[in-house]
Amino acid sequence: MAAFQHHHLHHHHHHPNTDLRRRVLYRFMIMSTVGIIICFSVVYFLTGCCGESSPSDLLTESSEVKHEQLQVLANSVGSWLHSRNRTGFYRDVLVAAAPPATEEDADALLPSTGSSSLEANSSSKEWTATRRLPQALIIGVKKGGTRALLEFLRLHPDIRALGSEPHFFDRHYARGLDWYRSMMPKALDGQIVMEKTPRYFVTGETAARVHAMSKDVKLIVVVRDPVTRAISDYTQIISKTPDIPPFESLAFKNRTTGQIDSLWSPLWIGLYAQHLERWLAWFPRAQIHLVSGENLISDPAGELGKVQDFLGLQRIVTDKHFYFNKTKGFPCLKKPEGSSKPHCLGKTKGRMHAPIDPDVIQRLRRFYRPHNQRFYQMAGLDFGWP
Helix, strand or coil, X not given: CHHHHHHXXXXXXXXXXXXXXXXXXXXXXXXXXXXXXXXXXXXXXXXXXXXXXXHHHCCCHHHHHHHHHHHHHHHHHHHHHHHCCCHHHHHHHHHHHCCCCCHHHHHHHCCCCCCCCCCCCCCHHHHCCEECCCCEEEEECCCCCHHHHHHHHCXXXXXXXXXXXXXXXXXXXXXXXXXXXXXXXXXXXXXXXXXXXXXXXXXXXXXXXXXXXCCCCEEEEEECCHHXXXXXXXHHHHHHCCCCCCHHHHHEEECCCCEECCCCHHHHCCCHHHHHHHHHCCCCHHHEEEEEHHHHHHCHHHHHHHHHHHCCCCCCCCHHHEEEECCCCEEEECCCCCCCCCECCCCCCCCCCCCCCHHHHHHHHHHHHHHHHHHHHHHCCCCCCC
């Protein structure tokens, strides 16, 4: 009987301790889990509040400093996680702790396609996207196909291109290089930053100014039959100011004698040899890549391949990215970046040209012929314009 009571008492003393340990462990697990959830919630909440900058604030110094502080936080958290082989969390925490300044910058926080694995990128510097001055510029020409080229190039994961035209070297040079840099999208090491402003090619002082920024910058010029380009230019002008005089009266100083007004902007831009000569005074020919505006329409993948070679990039943008839109008479992107839908350029691209007197067109062709031949010799290329 005594033995039974002793065993019974021992049995009662044993189980409460076991249950207590289990409850303590269970509560500890719950508290730890809740603690982690709360910590991440606080980080998401705080950075969400900090990230709600309006577009006008994005270029201000305070917003930039705020973003850089958050980037440092992201790198610190990322390094901690990485050191414990928790790479699955790294990507999410990086974006959460330092939300991108703009939608365009979102992918700049993360490595580009084809980069090495997360395990190889242990250095936080490789994960830090910064604003840099451009290493390549599309400098011309207006109505040559510069917008199409820019949109096609933006498919490449190693190109970070500004969507708008900053007009820094021709209109806003007094604002300084720091302002210009602030306009650029953020980019990782190895990515090429670029912008396009077609006016640069024909503006007198821009070549010297670009050279002052960088003597190694790569320059791209999209050229097109100057007569067709002039008519396209005029078509755009009348869409904005319908009451301007006819093309024929603007193209000639004297219609009777046939004297052409080469200083009229739509015609002056097409004097490519004159403009290229100014750029060749500052940059070697090998640093200037000429794109055929006609080939950009008929064979976009071929022209894009040459541009990617010129920029020292792998040929990632290929014919699989394009299809030809018969209605617009222009190539379109099958699936642009960040979208599952096909994308064609805006309604201002590929529109019908204004009807021009055929006799005027023939006179313009005769006018441009010697200028085109000189341009071919300087360029080392024959574009075959009539």
